[in-house]
Amino acid sequence: MRIRIDPDKCQGHARCYGLAPEIFAVDDYGQASVIVDEVPDDLVAKAELAIANCPEYAIERVGD
Amino acid sequence: MPRTAPVSDWSSDFDVLDAGYVTNPFGIWDELRTSCPIAHTNRRGSTWLPTRYEDVTAMAHDIAHFSSLKVAVIPLGVEDDDGEGEAQLEYGLPPISSDPPLHTWTRRLLLPWFSHRRVDGYVAMTRELCQGLLKSFVDVGRADAAADYAQQIPVRVIAHILGVSSEMSDAFTGWVRDVLEFGDDPQRRAHGAGQLLEYFGAQLDFRRTNPGEDLLSELLATEMDGAPLDNDIILGMAALVLIAGVDTTWSAIGSSLWHLATHPEDQRRLAAEPDLMPTALEELLRAFAPVTMARVVTGDVEFGGCAMKEGDKVLMNFPAANRDPEVFDHPDEVLLDRTLNRHVAFGSGIHRCAGSNLARMELRVALEEWLRAIPSFALEDGAQATWAGGQVRGPRTLPVVFP
Numbered sequence: 001m002r003i004r005i006d007p008d009k010c011q012g013h014a015r016c017y018g019l020a021p022e023i024f025a026v027d028d029y030g031q032a033s034v035i036v037d038e039v040p041d042d043l044v045a046k047a048e049l050a051i052a053n054c055p056e057y058a059i060e061r062v063g064d
Numbered sequence: 065m066p067r068t069a070p071v072s073d074w075s076s077d078f079d080v081l082d083a084g085y086v087t088n089p090f091g092i093w094d095e096l097r098t099s100c101p102i103a104h105t106n107r108r109g110s111t112w113l114p115t116r117y118e119d120v121t122a123m124a125h126d127i128a129h130f131s132s133l134k135v136a137v138i139p140l141g142v143e144d145d146d147g148e149g150e151a152q153l154e155y156g157l158p159p160i161s162s163d164p165p166l167h168t169w170t171r172r173l174l175l176p177w178f179s180h181r182r183v184d185g186y187v188a189m190t191r192e193l194c195q196g197l198l199k200s201f202v203d204v205g206r207a208d209a210a211a212d213y214a215q216q217i218p219v220r221v222i223a224h225i226l227g228v229s230s231e232m233s234d235a236f237t238g239w240v241r242d243v244l245e246f247g248d249d250p251q252r253r254a255h256g257a258g259q260l261l262e263y264f265g266a267q268l269d270f271r272r273t274n275p276g277e278d279l280l281s282e283l284l285a286t287e288m289d290g291a292p293l294d295n296d297i298i299l300g301m302a303a304l305v306l307i308a309g310v311d312t313t314w315s316a317i318g319s320s321l322w323h324l325a326t327h328p329e330d331q332r333r334l335a336a337e338p339d340l341m342p343t344a345l346e347e348l349l350r351a352f353a354p355v356t357m358a359r360v361v362t363g364d365v366e367f368g369g370c371a372m373k374e375g376d377k378v379l380m381n382f383p384a385a386n387r388d389p390e391v392f393d394h395p396d397e398v399l400l401d402r403t404l405n406r407h408v409a410f411g412s413g414i415h416r417c418a419g420s421n422l423a424r425m426e427l428r429v430a431l432e433e434w435l436r437a438i439p440s441f442a443l444e445d446g447a448q449a450t451w452a453g454g455q456v457r458g459p460r461t462l463p464v465v466f467p
Contacts, residue, residue, distance in 0.1 A: 011412075011416040012175070012420075013416055013420065014180070015346075017180070027179075028175065028176040028181065029172060029175045030175055049403060053346075053405055054406065055406050055407065055410075055416075056412070056413075
């Protein structure tokens with residue numbers, strides 16, 4: 001699974017970082033980023049939770 | 065004497081200061097959502113009240129039609145003249161009461177002060193503060209969880225960040241309540257706003273010659289295009305940090321403790337299963353989102369079948385959006401382990417609460433420390449919580465007892 005954050009949609013709620021700090025980072029201005037190329041299998045469920053909880057619908061799957 | 069005339073029709077004559085609405089708005093939102101769903105009133109000017117998640121978030125993102133130049137649910141005094149000649153700051157309270165471009169750069173100046181990294185640095189003082197408050201009443205067996213605890217926490221953390229004395233906490237709390245909670249009383253509103261601006265004006269003067277490591281000093285040292293920031297902008301930002309950081313979080317802490325005091329099964333569960341805290345926090349924020357912000361309509365526009373006129377206000381009803389059954393299963397139930405929770409307690413779009421990381425930390429630490437010291441508590445026999453509403457909803461008194 002590969003995911004990305006749309007920087008124009010992200011408003012810094014940091015829900016993704018709260019749910020899965022292994023996958024996401026948030027900078028000092030609240031901008032979130034994905035810190036893994038590929039989401040490891042054991043973190044896929046967490047990544048899906050982050051997608052489902054983002055209030056700005058800013059996290060997207062890439063490919064597949 | 066009631067503060068408002070009775071409401072007979074919530075769809076055409078709503079009043080967010082109605083005592084029944086302040087205490088329990090949830091049923092009214094449910095009815096409006098299915099029958100209306102955007103209510104209107106002419107009380108305090110032509111104002112709209114959306115109730116559906118989709119409408120509230122769409123309007124929050126449509127900054128071209130719905131401007132933040134007026135964000136007060138009832139006039140604030142510091143940022144809003146509303147024909148009463150009270151505006152005291154040329155730029156209001158940026159970034160909250162501004163649109164881009166002013167919004168963009170003032171927000172960027174504030175955000176790092178509330179980053180995860182900075183907020184982690186405030187945890188120890190917040191924990192110590194909570195422990196000190198608890199120590200003052202834990203042996204008494206009773207307390208006002210709103211006034212003795214929730215209300216005391218955020219104001220002291222904010223004072224620390226602003227670099228001003230925590231001895232000012234009670235005064236700050238009074239001024240912020242005058243401005244927000246009692247804003248429908250022009251005298252209290254003017255008094256609170258005047259005191260607040262006078263205090264911060266003096267603080268800025270002092271820091272010009274005695275800079276420290278605090279937010280106020282940094283704003284004074286900031287240059288834009290080679291010139292220092294306008295004094296009114298710094299004053300507005302300082303006032304904003306205080307106003308937005310005090311009774312918002314205090315209300316969230318108080319509402320959460322009210323829920324736990326009245327739901328012993330959730331209380332036991334959260335005390336016994338600390339791993340639940342992350343989902344529980346988001347759920348309490350969803351169910352008891354304290355903050356409603358206003359927008360002003362920039363030009364005549366039709367939205368959701370409503371003919372909105374230039375100058376109308378729209379209340380960004382994030383608390384009602386958070387209870388929309390289209391988005392949340394069993395929205396009126398508090399489910400501490402709810403995992404699908406795309407709530408908008410901190411708003412939606414470019415005005416997402418700049419202090420949300422801080423608010424979450426304060427709420428978490430306040431609940432953790434309370435439950436550690438007082439794992440079992442209940443509303444005092446025969447007592448009721450009293451609630452404030454309008455811009456910010458939360459309990460103002462919450463008498464609880466514990467063995």
